[in-house]
Amino acid sequence: MVDTRVNLSGVILSNPIIPASGTFGFGYEFAEIYDINILGSISIKGTTRELRFGNEQPRIAETPCGMLNAIGLQNPGIDKVISEELPKLRKVFKKPIIANISGFSIDEYVYCCELIGKEEQVEIIEVNISCPNVKEGGMSFGTLPENAAEVTRAVKAVAKKPVYMKLSPNVRDIAEIAAACEEAGADGISLINTLTGMRINLNNMKPVLNNITGGLSGPAVFPVALRMVWEVYEAVSIPIIGMGGVSTAEDVIEMMLAGATAVSVGAANIKDPYASKNIVESLPDLMNKLGINKLEDIIGGAH
C-alpha cells in the first residue's frame, strides 16, 4: 500500500489532487457522476464580495493543446457562497475545502478572507492575485512584489485559516513575488494562474473573445508551470500547490519532483469531467511502478 498523503500547513490531504478553482464549479455538480470524496481537496469557484456576471460572450476559445478563457470571475458573491454553495458542497464532500478569494481592492480581499475564514468547512484560503480577465484588481495585485506582499499582510491579519497566495505567470520573476508573499506571512503559494493570450477569428477578422485576451490553460502550459514551480521552490520554504496543464498522474509526479506539495487539476476537468478522478485512481499504480512508497518523500526531489 503506497502512502499518498500530503500536508498543506497542517491540513492533511489523503492525496495531493485538488480540482482547480474555476474548473470544478462548487464541486457538488461533479458528485452527480462520481464520489468526489476520492479527491484530496477541492478549490471552489473564485469568490468576490458582490455577485458578478463576468465578461460578455464569447468567453471561451480553443487553442492547440489547450484553451483560453475570459470568464471574468463570475460568481454569486460571498454571502451566497457561504449560505448556499458551501452547504451544498459539504453535504456531498467530507474532505478539506479550499476557498478561493478574488478582489478589486485590498479591502475586498480582507472582507472576504475574514468572512470565509470563519466557515468551519473551509480549511485553506487561496487568494487569487492573478486573474488576467478583469480590468482592475485581479492580476494587478500579483505583478509587483510589494503589492503582493501588501495583500498578503492584510489578509493574514484577519484570516483564521492558512493563506495560499495564487500567483500569475505573467510576470518578470515569479520567484521574487513568491518570496515577497512568504516574507509577508503567506502560509503557502499556488501557481500558476493562466497565461495571457488571444485568438483572432478569420471569418470576421476580430478577436474571438469579447474580452480580447483570455487566460491560456491546458497541456500547452504545463512545461511553463513546471519551470515556475521549480523556481519558486528554490526561493521559498512554504508549501506549494502546483498547477498548470496537469492532465495525468505522471504530470502530478513531475510537479511534486519540481517542488509542489499538492497539485491542482484545471482545464483537464473541462475537457473530461472524470479527469481528476482518473488521476487519483492511477496515482498508486504509477507510484508502485516508480518505486515511490511515500509520496511526500518526493517533494522537490528533482532539485
Added chain:
Amino acid sequence: MKCNGGSPGDCFRAVGEKGTIKMKKSIFTILSNRKLAKNTYEMVLKGDVSAIKRPGQFINIALDGFYLRRPISVCDWDKDSATIIYKVVGKGTEYMSKLSEGAELEVLSGLGNGYDTEESGVNPLLIGGGSGIPPLYALAKELIAQGKKPTVILGFNSKDEVFYKDEFSALGARVLITTADGSLGIKGFATDAFESAGDYTYTYACGPEPMLKAVYNTSVTDGQYSFEQRMGCGFGACMGCVCRTKYGYKRICREGPVLVKEEIVW
C-alpha cells in the same frame, strides 16, 4: 417548464421528475455519416443513449487533436442509437465530416435541459433556422406521439442547404419552407412564414440568435427558445456559456439551452 431560479444551479432539475441531470460518458460507434445538403452532415451513432431524455438536449463529442469537445444537438434517438445533424463551420466539424463508419467517438450524453412538451397546446408552431433545425425533429415526433398537430417552419438560406423536409412531413407534421433567396418555398426568413402558418397555440424555436429574436418579436404565444453559445465544458463547471435571464444568470449548457420566452433578456 417553470424556473424560479436566481443563481446558477437553481434550475438544475428541469429535466425529469425529481431526478438530477445525469450525464454519461461513453463510447459511441459511427453507424453512418452522410452529406445531407451543402456543408450539412447527418451522423448516426450507436451506443448507450440512456442519458438522453428530452428533445433539445445535446451531446458533447471529443475529437482527436482538438482540446475542447464539440457540442451538437440530438436530432433523434431510439433505444441504442442517436442521430445528429451538424454543419461544417470550422476545423472540428470538418474533421467530423471525414470520419468513417465504424469509427469510435467518446461522447458525453444527456446534456442540457431540452424542450418541455407539456404546455404546447394542440397546435404548436416549431421554427428552426439552418443548423437549429435538427432538435425540432425529435420534438415534432414527440408532440405528434402525444396527439398534437405541430406546424414546422424550416428556414434556410437557399435550396441547396435544405434538409429533412421530407422527414418532417413523414412524421405527419405540416411543413413550411423558407429560403432567403427564394429558391424554394416562401422567399424570406423563417418569420415570413408566420402568416401562412395560421393559428398556433405555442412556439418552439431553435436557430441563430437574430432568428430567435425575430421569432420572439413575431410570436403571439408563450414559447421555448433554444440558444447556442461557445462552450467550455458543456456540463456546468466552467461558466463559459452563461447568459443573463430575468431569473438570474444561467448556463446555456445546463439551465439551457432551452429558455422560456418570459425569462429571455436580449
